[in-house]
Amino acid sequence: MTTSDEILLSIEGLTVSYGAVEAVRGIDLTVKRGEIVTLLGANGAGKSSTLNALVGLAPRKARRMLFDGTDLLALPPETIVRRGMTLVPEGRRVFSSLTVDENLMLGGAKHAARGNPAAVKTNMLELFPILAERLHQKAGSLSGGEQQMLAIARALMSSPDLLLLDEPSLGLAPQVVDRIFDLIGNLRDRGLTILLVEQNVVQSLEIADRGYVLANGRVELQGSAADLRASPEIQDAYLGA
Known part of the structure; x- marks a missing residue:
């Protein structure tokens, strides 16, 4: 499906801290309407904290956090859902x-x-x-x-308008994982915008339009799904090349 050039979600300088622990360290990301964007990275990279921050479930600071033109920083979770962003949590x-x-x-x-x-x-x-x-x-x-x-x-x-998916394939049998990823692709084809956190790098990059790779709370790589699949860093770290 061809995505729009309209930016639905724009984040600049997002930081998430739990006491003295800084889980997300000033990341920038955008999601355009109608695309799947995937957040990749090892456990503890800051992926789930990013999703939780977007819907107001984690302590957050940012220079800017706009969703469909609305500033999210002052909004409670229930208002964010009413504005059109929903999280499917891990587990x-x-x-x-x-x-x-x-x-x-x-x-x-x-x-x-x-x-x-x-x-x-x-x-x-x-x-x-x-x-x-x-x-x-x-x-x-x-x-x-x-x-x-x-x-x-x-x-x-x-x-x-924007669905946040946190590790939807976690703990599922391989054949069920295939069905879940088919479903995610189908939802995008129906016009839904999706921000996907997944440790299944191969299948994530098969259905995503773009991706960000997080490490230690920072964006280490970003680009189109095709470019990320071809990058030596992704090949070495995730694809067994």
């Missing part, structure tokens, strides 16, 4: 004691202004047919892959 975090249906409706309950929750749920069940089959099951009874699909569908219930 899925579905409500295990609630049904699939209840999880979905909670995802859209506070965001009716961005769409009709019932209509959006119908769309989600078409996009995730396995959830339609499991609609009245407790979320805790689902497989790991099904829970990941539910977590993504629940986030999409708010009709976001």
Whole structure:
């Protein structure tokens, strides 16, 4: 899919600190409308802290943090979601004691202004047919892959403009990972903008338009997915070349 030149998210000088520990050290990044941008790097590189900072779930400072022209720095998480940015956290975090249906409706309950929750749920069940089959099951009874699909569908219930995905393939069987990445590509083809944190470098760069490589809280490399795949640093560190 051809992406727009319109910048949906623009960050300059983002810093995230937990007490004396600086997890993110002044990074810059942009995401254009309609593209997949992936954040790559080892554990502890600052990837998840970056996503959490974007939605107001981590202590953050920045010279600038604009989403669709809105300054995010002064906004609480619930307002950021209403403005159109949603996070699917690492570990899925579905409500295990609630049904699939209840999880979905909670995802859209506070965001009716961005769409009709019932209509959006119908769309989600078409996009995730396995959830339609499991609609009245407790979320805790689902497989790991099904829970990941539910977590993504629940986030999409708010009709976001930008979806943040934190390690969606973590802990899943290889064949399920393939389905998750196919789904992410399908969402982009439907016009959704995605910022993806993933340790599966090969598959991330296959579906992404651009990427940033983080190390010790800083951006070490950035560029198109094709350029990153071809870079000696990525080949040596991640692709086994």
